[in-house]
C-alpha cells in the first residue's frame with residue numbers, strides 16, 4: 001500500500017472516480033495544467049483530458065452555478081474552490097438553488113455534486129485564506145458537510161461524496177494537508193458519510209472534534225492523565241448523534257474543540273443535542289474550546305487564535321473537577 | 323420588416339512609446355522633463371521594492387509576496403494621473419500603484435509579512451485596503467465614486483484588477499452601476515495575460531477586455547501597458563472626463579506578469595521561457611530608459627544615482643518593517659466593533675495567555 005498525504009488521497013479518490021464513472025468531472029481555477037494550487041488535481045487533466053478536468057474562468061459563482069446545471073443534467077461535477085474564503089461568492093447558488101432543488105422540484109431534479117475546498121486556520125496566510133466557516137454550510141438545509149482529518153478518511157469520504165445523490169460540501173483541512181502521511185489503498189473504497197469515528201476509547205471524558213484540530217486534540221490528551229474518549233466527527237451534516245450520546249452515557253463529561261468562532265460554531269449544535277438526548281447523564285457542564293468571535297488574525301497573531309494545547313487541557317481539568 | 327445594423331463599435335488601442343524607445347510626437351501626452359523623470363524614478367522605486375520583497379520572502383523574512391514586476395508602467399502611469407485626494411481601490415498586486423500614491427512602503431511589506439496594521443491607510447490618504455478576493459473591489463469603487471458625486475466633491479475613484487477578475491460578476495455589476503449612474507470611476511484592468519496558470523484566452527472568448535465596457539455604455543480603451551506614456555495619457559483623459567462629470571471609463575492595460583503569480587507559485591509549470599523572453603524585450607523600464615537617453619534626460623550617472631538613492635530608500639523601509647514593534651494580542655478583538663462587547667472581553671481573557 002502506498003503512503004499518502006491528505007492531498008494525495010484526495011487526488012487518488014478523484015482518479016478512481018474519473019476512471020469508474022464517465023459522468024464524473026472536475027472543474028475549477030488552475031485545476032488543469034497547474035494541477036491545482038495545492039496540487040490536488042496533479043496529473044488528472046493529462047490522464048483524463050481537458051473536457052473532464054477543466055480550467056474555468058475565474059468565477060466561483062460560475063463554477064458552482066454551472067456545477068449545479070451540470071449535475072441536474074446528468075453529470076457528476078466535482079467543483080474545486082481554491083480556498084474556503086471564496087465560498088461566499090457562490091453562496092447564493094448553494095443556498096438558493098443547489099440545497100433546495102430536490103425539495104423545490106419534489107424529487108424530479110437533484111444536484112449530486114461535490115464542492116471541495118481547503119479550509120482552516122493556522123497556515124500563516126493572508127486574509128480569507130484560512131477561514132473556518134463550516135457552520136454557515138451546516139446551517140444551510142439541504143447540504144451535506146464533510147470534514148476529514150486524515151488521508152484514509154479523506155479518500156473514502158470523498159468517494160462517498162461523489163457517489164452521494166445529494167450535494168456535498170467537502171472541507172479539506174489545510175493545516176494537515178501534507179502533515180500526515182499514512183497508508184491509503186490505491187483502489188477505491190468508501191467511508192460512510194454521517195458516521196463518526198471513535199479514535200480512542202476512554203472512560204473519564206468525551207472529547208469531540210474534527211478536521212485539523214484532531215491532531216492537536218490527540219497530542220494534548222496524551223499529556224493528560226485522564227482517560228479520554230476521542231471522537232472524530234468526520235461529517236457534521238449529517239451528524240452521528242448516536243455515537244456522541246453513547247459516549248456521553250459512558251463518560252458523563254465532554255469537551256468540544258473547533259477552530260471556528262464560538263458563536264454559532266458547531267459545538268453549539270452538539271451541546272444542544274446532548275442536552276436534548278442525555279442531559280441527565282452529564283456530571284459537569286460541557287466545555288467548548290473554540291476560536292474567538294473575531295476575524296482570523298494574520299500570521300503574527302495567529303497563535304492566539306487557534307485553540308491551544310493549554311486551553312484544551314484547561315477545559316479538560318475544568319470538566320473533570322466538577 | 324426591417325433588417326439593418328443599428329450600432330457599430332470600435333475599440334481603440336494606444337501606444338505612444340514603442341519597444342525601441344521611440345515616441346509618436348503627435349500622441350505624446352503633456353509631460354515636463356521633470357515629470358518624466360518623476361515617472362521613471364517611481365518605476366525604479368517600485369521595481370526595487372518588488373525585487374526586495376521577493377528576496378525577503380525567499381530569505382524567510384516575509385510570509386508571502388506577490389510581485390508586480392513588468393507592470394510598473396501600468397500601475398505608476400495610472401496612479402500618477404490621480405490627485406492625492408482621489409480614491410483608490412487596490413488589489414493584492416497593486417504595490418507599484420500604492421507607491422505612486424505615496425503609501426508608506428514599509429506598511430506594504432508589513433502586510434505581506436503577516437500583520438494587519440499594514441492595511442491601515444494613513445489618515446491623509448484615500449487608499450482603500452487591498453482586496454484579497456479577486457474582483458470584489460470592482461463593485462465598491464462605483465459606490466465610492468457615487469458618494470463623491472452626491473456630495474458634489476470633485477474626487478474620482480480608481481479601481482485596479484486583473485484579467486481574471488473580468489470574469490467575475492463584480493466586474494459586470496460594478497461597471498453597470500457606474501454606467502447607469504454616470505459615476506466618476508475609472509476601472510483599470512491590468513491584463514497581464516494570466517490568472518495564476520490560466521491564460522487570458524481561456525478567461526474570455528472576447529478579443530479584448532476593453533470591449534466589455536460597450537455593453538454597459540461606458541467608454542473604454544486598450545493601451546500598451548508597458549508604455550508609461552500611453553497609460554498616463556489614457557488615464558489622464560479618463561480622470562479629466564470623470565472629474566468633469568462625464569462618467570466612467572474602462573482602461574485595459576495590455577502587459578505581462580514577469581514573475582510567478584506569487585511566492586507559492588511556479589510559472590514554469592504553465593508558460594514557456596520563450597514567451598517570457600519575448601515579453602522581457604517589451605519591459606516598461608527598459609524602453610523608458612531608451613527614450614530618456616535619446617532625449618538626454620538620462621545618462622549613466624543619473625541612472626546610477628537613481629538606483630543608489632532608491633536602494634537606500636528601500637533598505638530603510640525594510641528596516642522600518644523589520645523593526646516594527648510586535649502587534650498587541652488585543653488587536654485581535656479590538657477592531658471587531660467600534661465598542662468591544664462583553665463576549666469579546668471574556669473571549670480575550672480566555673485566549674490572551676495562549
Ligand SMILES: Cc1ncc(C[n+]2csc(CCOP(=O)(O)OP(=O)(O)O)c2C)c(N)n1
Pocket residue numbers: 029058060082086089415454455456457483484485486487488514516517518579583
Ligand atoms: C474570489 C477569489 N477566487 C480565487 C482567488 C485565488 N486567486 C488569487 S489571485 C488569482 C488569479 C487572479 O488573476 P487576475 O485577476 O488576472 O490578476 P493577477 O493575479 O494576474 O494580477 C486567483 C485565482 C482569490 N483570491 N479570490
